[in-house]
Amino acid sequence: MKLEEIKPGQEVMILNLSGKEDILEKIKAMGLRKGRKIALIQKVGRNLLLKVDNSRIVISREIAKNIEVQ
Amino acid sequence: MKTIRVALAGNPNVGKTSLLNHLAGTNLKVGNWPGVTVEKKEGKVKFWDYEIHLIDLPGIYTLEPLSEDEWVAYNYLTTEKPDLILNVIETPNMERDLLLTVELLELEIPMILVLNMVDEAQKLGIEVREERLSDLLGVRVLKTNARTGEGVKALLPHIVEVFNSKEKPKALRYSKELEEVLQKAMETGQETKAKLIRKLSTEDRFKEYRESLKRIYAKDVYEIVKDERYATAHGIYKEVVIRRSLTARDITDSIDKLLLHPWFGIPIFLLVMFLVFKISFDFSSPFMDWIDGFIKDFLSPLTLQALDAIGVGEIIKRVVAEAIIGGVGFVFTFLPLIAVIYFMLSLLEFSGYLPRIAFLMDRFMHRLGLHGKSLVPLLLGFGCNVPAIVATKTLETKRDKLLVIAMIPFMSCPARLVVFSFFAVIFFKNPATVIFSLYLLGILTALLTAFVLRKTLFRGSLYHFVMELPPYRLPTLRLLLRVVWVYVKDFLYRAGTLIFAASVVIWLLLNLPPGVKNPSESIAGYIGKTISPIFAPLGLDDWRMSTSLIPAFLAREIVLSSMATIYAVESQEDKKEFNALKALKEQGISLLLAFKEAFINLFNPVPTAFEVEEGSVDGLKGIIAKSLSPASGLAFMVFLLLYTSCLGTVAVMWREAGKRFALLFLAYSFAVGWFFGLLAYRIGSLIWST
Numbered sequence: 001m002k003l004e005e006i007k008p009g010q011e012v013m014i015l016n017l018s019g020k021e022d023i024l025e026k027i028k029a030m031g032l033r034k035g036r037k038i039a040l041i042q043k044v045g046r047n048l049l050l051k052v053d054n055s056r057i058v059i060s061r062e063i064a065k066n067i068e069v070q
Numbered sequence: 071m072k073t074i075r076v077a078l079a080g081n082p083n084v085g086k087t088s089l090l091n092h093l094a095g096t097n098l099k100v101g102n103w104p105g106v107t108v109e110k111k112e113g114k115v116k117f118w119d120y121e122i123h124l125i126d127l128p129g130i131y132t133l134e135p136l137s138e139d140e141w142v143a144y145n146y147l148t149t150e151k152p153d154l155i156l157n158v159i160e161t162p163n164m165e166r167d168l169l170l171t172v173e174l175l176e177l178e179i180p181m182i183l184v185l186n187m188v189d190e191a192q193k194l195g196i197e198v199r200e201e202r203l204s205d206l207l208g209v210r211v212l213k214t215n216a217r218t219g220e221g222v223k224a225l226l227p228h229i230v231e232v233f234n235s236k237e238k239p240k241a242l243r244y245s246k247e248l249e250e251v252l253q254k255a256m257e258t259g260q261e262t263k264a265k266l267i268r269k270l271s272t273e274d275r276f277k278e279y280r281e282s283l284k285r286i287y288a289k290d291v292y293e294i295v296k297d298e299r300y301a302t303a304h305g306i307y308k309e310v311v312i313r314r315s316l317t318a319r320d321i322t323d324s325i326d327k328l329l330l331h332p333w334f335g336i337p338i339f340l341l342v343m344f345l346v347f348k349i350s351f352d353f354s355s356p357f358m359d360w361i362d363g364f365i366k367d368f369l370s371p372l373t374l375q376a377l378d379a380i381g382v383g384e385i386i387k388r389v390v391a392e393a394i395i396g397g398v399g400f401v402f403t404f405l406p407l408i409a410v411i412y413f414m415l416s417l418l419e420f421s422g423y424l425p426r427i428a429f430l431m432d433r434f435m436h437r438l439g440l441h442g443k444s445l446v447p448l449l450l451g452f453g454c455n456v457p458a459i460v461a462t463k464t465l466e467t468k469r470d471k472l473l474v475i476a477m478i479p480f481m482s483c484p485a486r487l488v489v490f491s492f493f494a495v496i497f498f499k500n501p502a503t504v505i506f507s508l509y510l511l512g513i514l515t516a517l518l519t520a521f522v523l524r525k526t527l528f529r530g531s532l533y534h535f536v537m538e539l540p541p542y543r544l545p546t547l548r549l550l551l552r553v554v555w556v557y558v559k560d561f562l563y564r565a566g567t568l569i570f571a572a573s574v575v576i577w578l579l580l581n582l583p584p585g586v587k588n589p590s591e592s593i594a595g596y597i598g599k600t601i602s603p604i605f606a607p608l609g610l611d612d613w614r615m616s617t618s619l620i621p622a623f624l625a626r627e628i629v630l631s632s633m634a635t636i637y638a639v640e641s642q643e644d645k646k647e648f649n650a651l652k653a654l655k656e657q658g659i660s661l662l663l664a665f666k667e668a669f670i671n672l673f674n675p676v677p678t679a680f681e682v683e684e685g686s687v688d689g690l691k692g693i694i695a696k697s698l699s700p701a702s703g704l705a706f707m708v709f710l711l712l713y714t715s716c717l718g719t720v721a722v723m724w725r726e727a728g729k730r731f732a733l734l735f736l737a738y739s740f741a742v743g744w745f746f747g748l749l750a751y752r753i754g755s756l757i758w759s760t
């Protein structure tokens with residue numbers, strides 16, 4: 001399943017991040033990486049608000065398309 | 071005395087600057103969102119026999135920079151080689167933060183680990199075994215709370231001791247095969263791990279090694295190293311962090327349910343902004359009235375009496391009365407407004423709501439080709455355009471940066487508000503609506519500018535939006551007051567220098583050539599009349615208006631001090647009887663009344679500051695009311711809103727976007743201001759002609 005498809009309130013685990021953009025390295029460093037549990041808090045407009053550990057991260061849908069979760 | 075250079079490095083928004091402020095007593099900008107510090111800043115503290123230079127750096131998640139601010143931190147850490155790194159960590163997010171720690175350890179610079187935000191960690195049930203952590207890494211570990219300053223001072227002796235003993239952290243051990251190859255790449259025996267990795271992954275002569283690693287791991291060296299770092303960070307985290315599960319819900323999550331609600335979020339935002347401005351006006355207006363009265367009924371007559379007693383000449387007396395008290399003193403009246411509005415804006419910045427506005431508004435912004443993240447600098451523009459322009463360094467692409475820089479100057483700052491609040495009451499029955507519309511016009515012009523630029527110069531697609539939202543936090547009152555004091559001091563400083571100088575120069579020009587009777591025949595009058603044709607289409611053909619606009623290029627408030635000076639020269643008042651003691655008593659009583667009124671206003675749901683009493687416009691306001699029509703008053707405000715009439719803004723634009731950009735923008739803003747001013751005048755003349 002893609003991260004983009006899950007619903008607010010759901011908790012999932014990241015399986016894989018694909019894509020080549022530099023920004024991916026940044027979001028990995030922000031905690032979005034393989035094996036981490038994340039929860040989707042809110043979807044507003046083109047963005048997703050995620051909770052990873054104790055931090056909250058906003059990413060746009062285009063990036064979420066590249067994130068495979070379970 | 072020896073100097074020690076200590077760099078503060080860490081993820082964004084972990085409290086680096088707060089820590090530095092406590093250590094060095096500085097007032098560097100702190101705020102609750104990632105990306106507050108965007109430039110290298112420094113503070114000094116003397117301790118024992120050492121002068122410790124603390125270098126504040128922008129926050130970074132990893133040593134792979136993307137935006138300009140991240141490059142600043144990266145360059146400093148990798149090329150300038152500080153004597154010691156204070157790696158500041160947000161304890162509640164230790165696993166994430168440890169990645170940077172591992173990368174910093176590769177640099178093999180002496181280091182101290184600062185576990186900050188221990189208060190929040192405790193609330194979240196997170197405990198760190200600091201001795202174990204210290205053993206694992208071979209670095210000292212200290213716990214701090216940089217909000218209150220708890221445990222911060224204890225860092226100083228450790229800094230000195232680590233510096234003297236040259237304690238190096240333990241060498242990191244990655245997996246066996248990688249370590250072996252790294253050993254082989256070693257040439258001088260002095261290379262740091264970071265250097266070895268860079269050599270191995272980039273230089274041609276190590277191609278063979280890279281291939282061999284690829285065969286073992288089935289990935290590129292770059293990937294191998296990254297995974298090793300993550301694994302190391304994760305390993306340390308598992309070893310030292312103990313989490314107790316808590317039943318209590320995180321308060322930030324609960325507040326976000328409401329404030330970030332897909333439907334209610336934006337109405338709440340509008341309500342918050344309304345409250346910020348309502349409180350700013352209502353709370354400050356009684357104090358402004360009081361200062362006005364204090365200067366007019368006490369300070370001014372007292373000074374003149376004193377000057378009489380000393381027996382100074384007529385000229386000096388007039389300079390003091392007309393330029394200093396009339397001009398500079400007039401601008402002082404607005405000090406309460408400045409103080410209260412910055413108090414309110416700082417509260418927004420410290421709460422953590424600011425980046426959430428960016429998240430909420432991204433919906434609309436991205437349709438216009440703008441990033442939600444660019445909203446943070448734009449919002450900062452309402453506080454002051456200068457730091458807002460500097461804050462664009464956090465944007466990842468040059469295109470976004472320039473686009474936002476071209477929008478910021480249209481965000482109305484408190485200096486403009488001061489001018490509006492003065493003019494709007496003179497001409498309009500509902501000044502609040504007029505001021506609100508002016509703010510809106512500024513925003514619309516900014517959007518229009520962005521739209522045009524995007525269709526012409528800055529095409530190209532939108533960059534991804536990635537941002538961290540911090541937990542809600544409350545600042546200490548002490549911090550809040552210190553921040554307000556910084557702005558108040560800045561305002562006073564400008565009043566004492568720029569505004570003072572401008573007033574004196576204007577006064578001189580109004581009284582030259584010597585013996586000139588009518589100010590309109592003075593040099594100032596002559597200059598004003600020469601340029602007034604430019605402003606005539608806006609209904610501003612009065613030389614006094616055009617004259618006061620010239621020095622206003624330095625800073626917008628000067629328009630008021632200049633006008634006040636000009637009118638003071640024109641209407642030299644006659645003296646009244648003055649009894650210092652009696653007057654002082656009256657002032658004391660009216661100050662008490664001002665306090666009472668301010669607090670009553672605070673709880674009044676409708677804005678009260680702008681209730682205009684019939685026939686109450688007197689003094690400078692009265693004179694201006696007589697010499698200008700409402701339409702030209704509006705045109706004047708519109709022009710001053712849009713034209714970048716502020717030396718500081720132009721200077722910082724010059725630095726950040728280049729000379730050409732700054733000068734072209736200045737011309738553009740003049741044209742836009744003039745055009746919209748003309749429009750306002752024409753439309754206003756139609757409405758109010760009867």
Ligand SMILES: Nc1nc2c(ncn2[C@@H]2O[C@H](COP(=O)(O)OP(=O)(O)OP(=O)(O)O)[C@@H](O)[C@H]2O)c(=O)[nH]1
Pocket residue numbers: 081082083084085086087088089099100101102103104105106107108127128129130186187188189190214215216217218420543545
């Ligand atoms: N509760 C709590 N809040 C803290 C602590 N230290 C800092 N803060 C708050 O955290 C926020 C961020 O502080 P800053 O000092 O601006 O952080 P920074 O690391 O310099 O941030 P950037 O410059 O954006 O990288 C501010 O609102 C501080 O008041 C702490 O120990 N406990």
Ligand SMILES: [Mg+2]
Pocket residue numbers: 086087088099100106107126127128
């Ligand atoms: Mg900072």
